[in-house]
Amino acid sequence: MAVAGAVRSAGSWNRSRLLPWLRSRAELTGWPGAAVPASANGPALPAGARLPPRCPQGAGVHTSAARWAGHNKWSKVKHIKGPKDAEKSTMFAKFAAMIRYAVKEGGSNPEGNTQLANLIEQCRAKNMPKMSIEAAIKGAEKGKATSYCLYEARGPGGSFLLIELLTDNNTRSHQELKSIMNKNGGLLSDGARHCFERKGVVTVNGLDKDNCEIELEQALELAIEAGAEDVQHSVDEEDKVILKFISDLASLREVRERLSAMGLLTLSAGPEFIATRIVQLADADLETAFKLIQVLNSNNSVVRVYDNIESQS
Helix, strand or coil, X not given: CCCCCCCCCCCCCXXXXXXXXXXXXXXXXXXXXXXXXXXXXXXXXXXXXXXXXXXXXXXXCCCCHHHHHHHHHHHHHHHCCCCHHHHHHHHHHHHHXXXXXXXXXXXXXXXXXXXXXXXXXXXXXXXXXXXXXXHHHHCCCCCCCCEEEEEEEECHHHCEEEEEEEECCHHHHHHHHHHHHHHCCCEECCCCHHHEEEEEEEXXXXXXCCCCECCHHHHHHXXXXXXXXXXXXXXXXXXXXEEEEEECHHHHXXXXXXXXXXXXXXEEEEEEXXXXXXXXXXXXXXXXXXXXXXXXXXXXXXXXXXXXXXXXX
16 A cells, blocks of 8 residues: 655754754743653563663753654554554553553552553543443453563664563563564564653644644744643544654653643643654655554554654655
8 A cells, every 4th residue: 555645844944943943932931951760660571672771861952843744744654544443442452451550550549640640531532431441440450460561673674663562471472572573574672772762742632722733833832832842743543633742751740731721632641752863764664664563553462662763755
């Protein structure tokens, strides 16, 4: 199947003009400081799997202007194909697994469990039935013990992937992932983690109150006013426009509150892995990468796949 056509380019926003403007605006509004290290705990894992290490510190102003179109095209490619009903059923099953894990880790009260509260918010945004959400919360103590794993992998064209899993059998999941990668142009391999940073991400509806798409200039202004470091334009599984405002983990809650105060509809907020080293792929490699990620996402244990891919065109 042909790859989706390129979206309208944002190249008119020349980076040499944009960056000084951003820096001057940042000085007026006050820019957040260095990222706060993050960590995760878990059991011993098989070869090839790692838990997220401490997030390196960093600060500064940067933009997605130069990558806006290429990133957007790849986002569309990842979501335009596949049976939607089957995808939604699989998505709800994975949300249920994540809810059960969150309840075991932090309790069943969303007010005292930020991870659970964020998951419930995401479930509602995806129209997951209320009864299914409640059943997952109540069924947490009855389910099998699960552990969180993060696998590193190489994809087509020199790209890198991070694969998050919730599994009750690390050995089985490792073998399944190894088989998927080998059959679909990938390879489980160390080295992918250095291409990503763990950041706070607030995902909002990409349309304004008049139901018009928020343009790049406006999105950048919103990011600065909210105290975010960056903003990315994307589409979700239903091809709806979304914006991802990126911050250090310590500023996540504040950024979310400021965006909500501006009237933006929050779809989710939480830690994510953001690519710091981008690999541009031609259409043939994009197609291969899409198929690989599609097969990975069809695995019951895989809850999220991160990539550092952009389209060349």
